[in-house]
Amino acid sequence: MKAWIFNRNELTLALQDAAQPELRAGAALVRMEAVPLLSYTRNYLQGKLPYAYPPSPFTPGTNGIGRIVAVGAGVQSLRPGQRVALNPYWIADEAVAEAPQVLIGLTGISADSAPMLAEYPHGSWREIADFPASTLLPLDGLDHVTPERLALLAKFIVPFGGLRRGRLSAGETVAINGAGGYFGSAAVLAALAMGAARVIALGRNAQALQQLVDLGKGRVLAVTLTGDVAGDAAAIRAAAGGSVALGLDMVGQATDAGSTLALLHSLGRGGRLVLMGSMQVDLPLPYGAMLLNNWELIGNFMYTAADYRALLALLRAGLLPLDAVELTTFAFSALETAIDHAAQMKGLQATVALF
Template identity: 80%
Template structure:
């Protein structure tokens, strides 16, 4: 079969003929149909990111859509021919306080997960992927959707997990920081699907926010941030018609914490702030105000299998649509061009590599 292979020491990526993986106990072989690309795939392949890479050479690629080819001993539910979504977030299934975890095809997450990366080093940019059976998600009942559209689930499930962790309830108002970004824009649509009464979409690009307003049908209010903590917090409250119940921070690569602190100060008493962005600057927390307001600060990474299943339920019920995303597809063999395109993505855009069927 064909697979894209990355050599970390040489920083080379090449499409190669490799042996099809052997079937293992507790694993599944999946014939890939579509693979979404992260915007920072190019930087990752240049070695610019502080990630713990899998042992080289390996196939990169995280999420994807495919069909089960075969399942190993001990796999109870999945069957050959079944359509599934690949989920790279693999947590060891052991009854310990802090099981090791990795993002397959991308990086180790915990300090003790090197063995997991060795065991399943290859990601989804190959014709047949070998994955732990605990990671695919069944796509039964979604055959009317194309593989490239279903690949967009990867864009939604990350912020969806954070919104669920923040306990967003129907009828609540949520402010989303980074709403004009790749994951932040999806967070706005996910919040609407979960029943948010109003979504305050925060960003620095007014045009990108206006697209979300149109999709919100009166429930999305755009707000361009100024960088002034007090002024932005007051503007959020005004846009919401009062203090908000939930603040969701998905801002990427922020150089300061001002927008995050504006979110915090827009919360009502007892409000929650979920952190899922990639800001590297320190976050100075007002200790006394946290206590007096009973604010809840939640750091959250990725999502749980239950989150993904809930997302699929919304999709089946018609409460969430993947059609609003501007999708650009590339042939599997044209991956370098796809990577370049992915680096330019903004807002409700996505890039997907398609396998020849």
């Protein structure tokens, strides 16, 4: 088979012939159909990110869509021929308080995750992938959706996990910070699919926010942030018609906490704020206001398997608008070009490589 191989020491990526993975107990072999590209993939391949890389050389690639070729001993529910979504977030299935965890094909997460990276170093950029069965999500009933559209699930599942962790209920008002970004824009559509009465899209690019307003058909309002915390918080409250029940912070690589603090101060009494962005500075919390307002601050990393199943239920019900995303596809052999294209993505855009 063909596989893209990355050498971490030399920072080289090449499409090479590789042996098909051996079938292991508790795992499945998946013939890949489509893989989405992250915007920061080129920086990752240039060694610019503070990640715990798998042992080199290895095949990168996190999410993907494919069909099962074979299942190993002990796999109970998956079957050959079944279409699945590959989920890179692998947590060791052990009855301990803090099990090791990794993102397959990308990085270790916990300090004790090196053995997991060594066990499954290869990601989804290969014609046949080898993943633990526990990381595969069956896509039964979705054969009418193309593989490239199904690959967009990776864009939605991350913010969807945050909305679920924040206990978003139908009829509530939610505000999304970083709504003009890759994951933030998907968060707006996911919140609508979950039944939010009103979604406040926060960002600095008015044009990007307007696209979300148009898609929201009256349920999405935009607030263009100015950097003035008090003024921005007042604008968010005004758009919300009073206050916000749930805030989701998806802002990326922020060098000041102003927008996150504005979101916090827009919460009503008992409001929740979920942190899922990548802010580079500390968040100074207003201790007294936190107490007086019963605000809840929630840090959330990724999502659970239950979150993914819930997202698939929305898709099967016709509530998740994958078609709203502007999709650009490339051949698997043109992955290098796809990576460069992905680096330029904005808002409701996605880049997918097809096998």
